[in-house]
Amino acid sequence: MIxxxxxxxxxxxxxxxxxxxxxxxxxxxxxxxxxxxxxxGSGIIQGVAVKAExxxxxxxxxxxxxxxxxxxxxxxxxxxxxxxxxxxxxxxGLEIIQRVSEEDPYPITPKEHGPDFLLNHRHLWLRSRxxxxxxxxxxxxxxxxxxxxxxxxxxxxxxxxxxxxxxxGTSTLFEVDYFEDxxxxxxxxxxxxxxxxxxxxxxxxxxGPTFRAEKSKxxxxxxxxxxxxxxxxxxxLDEVKVLAEDMLCFIVDRVLNNRQAELKVLERDVSKLxxxxxxxxxxxxxxxxxxxxxxxxxxxxxxxxxxTDETLLTEDQPGPLIVDNFPTExxxxxxxxxxxxxxxxxxxxxxxxxxxGEIIGGGQRIHDLDLLLKRLDEHNLPREAFDWxxxxxxxxxxxxxxxxxxxxxxxxxxxxxxxxxxxIAYPRMIYRTRP
RNA sequence: UCCUCGGUAGCUCAACGGUAGAGCAUUCGGCUGUUAACCGAAGGGUUGUAGGUUCGAAUCCUACCCGGGGAGCCA
Numbered sequence: 001m002i003x004x005x006x007x008x009x010x011x012x013x014x015x016x017x018x019x020x021x022x023x024x025x026x027x028x029x030x031x032x033x034x035x036x037x038x039x040x041g042s043g044i045i046q047g048v049a050v051k052a053e054x055x056x057x058x059x060x061x062x063x064x065x066x067x068x069x070x071x072x073x074x075x076x077x078x079x080x081x082x083x084x085x086x087x088x089x090x091x092x093g094l095e096i097i098q099r100v101s102e103e104d105p106y107p108i109t110p111k112e113h114g115p116d117f118l119l120n121h122r123h124l125w126l127r128s129r130x131x132x133x134x135x136x137x138x139x140x141x142x143x144x145x146x147x148x149x150x151x152x153x154x155x156x157x158x159x160x161x162x163x164x165x166x167x168x169g170t171s172t173l174f175e176v177d178y179f180e181d182x183x184x185x186x187x188x189x190x191x192x193x194x195x196x197x198x199x200x201x202x203x204x205x206x207x208g209p210t211f212r213a214e215k216s217k218x219x220x221x222x223x224x225x226x227x228x229x230x231x232x233x234x235x236x237l238d239e240v241k242v243l244a245e246d247m248l249c250f251i252v253d254r255v256l257n258n259r260q261a262e263l264k265v266l267e268r269d270v271s272k273l274x275x276x277x278x279x280x281x282x283x284x285x286x287x288x289x290x291x292x293x294x295x296x297x298x299x300x301x302x303x304x305x306x307x308t309d310e311t312l313l314t315e316d317q318p319g320p321l322i323v324d325n326f327p328t329e330x331x332x333x334x335x336x337x338x339x340x341x342x343x344x345x346x347x348x349x350x351x352x353x354x355x356x357g358e359i360i361g362g363g364q365r366i367h368d369l370d371l372l373l374k375r376l377d378e379h380n381l382p383r384e385a386f387d388w389x390x391x392x393x394x395x396x397x398x399x400x401x402x403x404x405x406x407x408x409x410x411x412x413x414x415x416x417x418x419x420x421x422x423x424i425a426y427p428r429m430i431y432r433t434r435p
Numbered sequence: 436u437c438c439u440c441g442g443u444a445g446c447u448c449a450a451c452g453g454u455a456g457a458g459c460a461u462u463c464g465g466c467u468g469u470u471a472a473c474c475g476a477a478g479g480g481u482u483g484u485a486g487g488u489u490c491g492a493a494u495c496c497u498a499c500c501c502g503g504g505g506a507g508c509c510a
Contacts, residue, residue, distance in 0.1 A: 026471085033467045050467065067460090082468070102461060105445080110471045111459045112447055116502050172508085189510090214508050215436065227510060306506080349510095361510060406510030420510095431502070 002074060007043035010087040013077045017092065020045065021072045023127070024065050026110060034062045036091070038073050039127070046083055047073050049091040061094055068106040068127070070097040115419075122426060123435045133262035134422055137255060138411045142207075144254035145228050145407070148247050149205045154230055157197040159190030159206045164385065172213040186211035189404060192334075192389050194231035195365060198400055199392055205230040215430050219419045220307070220357060222408060224428035231402030237336075237346040237364040240401040241322055244350050244360050245278040247405075248320060252276045255414050268416040272354060280320045285344065288313055288323050304330045310357040317353055324348040324363075333375040336364040336399070348403070356413040362403020369393035 004019045005012075022040030029035065032051040037044055051059045065071065074093030079086065100106055107117075108124055118125045125131055149156070162176060162184045173185035190206040197204040207228045214221070230243065252273050255263070263270055283291075292299045295312045299305065305313070305323075314321050325338055328345045335345035347363030366372045372393055376383055383390070411423040421427035426435065 028469045028472055030466045030469075030473090033469080035469055035472090037470085046470080048468080052467085082470085084470075105461060107445065107460090109446065109460050112471090114447070114503085116442095117446065119502095210510075212509070216506095216508065217503085218505065221509070225510065304508085358510065404510060409510055 004072075007038070007040045007045045007085070010043075010045055010077050010085070010089075014079055014087070015077065017074070017076050018089075019072055019074045019093075020089070021097075022070070024067055024069045024071055026067065027062075027065055029063050034059065036062055036065060036071075036073065038071070038089075041132075043085060044129070045085055045087060045089055047075060047089045047091040054091065058091070058094055061096065062091065065096075066100040066102055066105060067109075068124075069099045071095060072097065119421070119427070119432060120434075126425060129265055131422065133259075133265040134411070134415055134417070135425065136262045137259050137266075137415050138407070138423055140255050140259050141251055141411050141414060142226075142407060144251045145247065145405075146207065147254075148250045149228075149230060152203075152246075154203045154205045155197075155201045157194075157201065157204045157206060158208055159187065159193035159197070161187045161209065161211075163187045174211050174213045188212055189227070190229050191231070191402065191404065194229055194402060195400060196388070196392055198231040198233045198402070199396065199398075202234075203230070203232045217430055218307075219421075220409065220412075222420060222424065222427055222429060225424070226407040227404050228407060229402060229404040231400065233400045234398050235364075235401040236399055237324065237348060237401055240362055240364070240403055241282070241324070241348055244322070244348075244362070244403055244405075245280050245320075248280075248350070248360075248410075249276060249278050251410065252414070263415070266415050266417075268414075272416075273414070276319045276353075280322050280350070281317050282322045282324070283313075284325045285323060285327065286325070302327050302329060307357060310351050311355040314351050314353050314355065314357075319353055320359075321351045321353075322348055323351065331363075333379040333381065334365050334372070336366050337371075346401075350403075352409070352413040354413070354416070356409065359409040359413060360403050360405045362401065364399060364401040367393060367397045367399050369397065 002017055002019050004021060007020060007022070020038055020040055022038045025037040025039040025044055027034065027036050034049045036047045038047060049059055049062050072095040073089060073091055075089040075091040078088050078090060080088040106124070107121055108128060126135065164182055164184055173188060176184045176186060178184070188210055190208065194204060194206055205228060208226065210225055210227045212223060232239065232243070256270060256273055286301070289299055289301050292309050292312055297309050297312060299309055313323070324347065325344045326347045328335065328337060328343055331345045331347050335347045338344040338346055345363065349358050350360035351357055352359045366375065369390060372390060373383065376386055408420050408423040412420050415423065417423065421429065
């Protein structure tokens with residue numbers, strides 16, 4: 001029996017007759033020679049069939065194949081300098097599993113397409129070389145993130161998606177009309193539950209989908225995205241900054257070590273990732289505002305950064321920038337105030353370089369019961385809805401801190417992409433829910 | 436929600452008041468090393484929808500629909 005291999009293993013089978021099951025990626029042919037390119041998910045390999053050297057029937061079947069037809073190619077693997085992957089297959093056999101009809105050909109041709117068309121065909125677009133590479137970088141980022149926390153004493157404790165109240169009281173939530181007793185929303189953060197979990201386990205993280213009902217229509221937003229959120233008991237803002245630094249360096253390292261081929265497909269300038277080193281630059285909000293005003297930004301103290309502000313702040317930085325001590329006013333209710341400066345909060349954002357903007361937001365939480373109750377009132381949040389949360393300040397309250405990282409934003413930065421939407425298999429946006 | 440740009444062949448675009456076109460894709464023919472292969476030919480259109488102006492509208496006007504980018508908001 002001829003062994004079946006995956007394309008990625010071709011190098012180990014030079015000189016052998018093998019079978020590879022996949023899809024026809026492209027076909028170039030002349031009268032007497034044909035070059036079918038086969039894709040199997042692990043790679044792409046080019047087959048060669050010379051008319052004079054193979055049975056007439058085989059040559060004709062190969063010649064008339066259509067793009068993305070599912071086939072099993074049989075042949076002998078040969079090292080070939082001219083081939084992109086370094087190996088080629090001299091085809092000796094072909095089994096057609098399903099032939100794509102020429103009356104209804106594969107819609108995504110090797111030429112260029114617009115975003116609307118591609119997103120409508122997302123289920124097929126995922127097969128293309130670029131999307132295949134992005135999906136693998138995403139996988140690497142997620143694996144690295146989980147490995148990092150798992151090997152640093154964190155316990156994964158996932159938090160609920162259906163939540164009875166706003167986590168932050170700020171962004172717009174998706175309402176779910178099902179539960180009898182009260183209004184329920186889709187989670188916009190696992191943080192409040194993370195705090196409870198951290199008091200049980202010491203160090204925890206959650207990783208799951210997050211929903212924001214803002215009518216955002218930008219290259220940095222999705223209505224459904226994935227977020228990883230660590231939370232540590234007995235921790236301060238400074239410790240959480242170091243954690244974010246270590247985590248990002250670990251992720252960058254893993255991507256550089258394991259996904260060079262994918263980064264090459266994406267034409268990513270890897271030197272920009274190679275120079276990411278800790279410690280990252282740090283800047284107080286006050287400083288950031290002064291710097292921005294010097295660069296011509298309209299920002300005034302007390303306001304939040306816009307997208308262009310984030311780019312201005314990081315343009316002179318080789319790596320990420322950590323901005324902290326934001327005005328309390330623009331932050332969620334649970335941020336611990338800065339000692340002796342109550343108008344500022346112990347929050348931080350990590351801004352990625354190259355204009356990719358905020359990828360991490362976090363900080364130290366209020367651990368004093370009275371202050372927390374006061375903040376709930378100031379934000380017009382009902383105390384009853386947060387009774388379990390305030391319990392955490394009654395029964396062994398400790399300083400604690402954590403952050404959230406948007407996976408898609410991180411992957412966008414790693415891959416050097418223009419649009420966040422390419423980093424998730426099926427992006428959900430305000431005017432796009434299909435496929 | 437607001438601002439802005441766009442919608443013409445399956446796809447990417449041109450034509451900007453006077454006969455609706457090109458490249459790719461598809462079909463047919465040619466080519467023994469192609470790399471988004473190349474060369475020749477053919478088929479393929481209610482110009483997003485509805486109204487209006489005009490002798491004449493893809494082109495100008497109005498409304499609506501659909502999408503891109505951005506603002507606000509955020510990861």
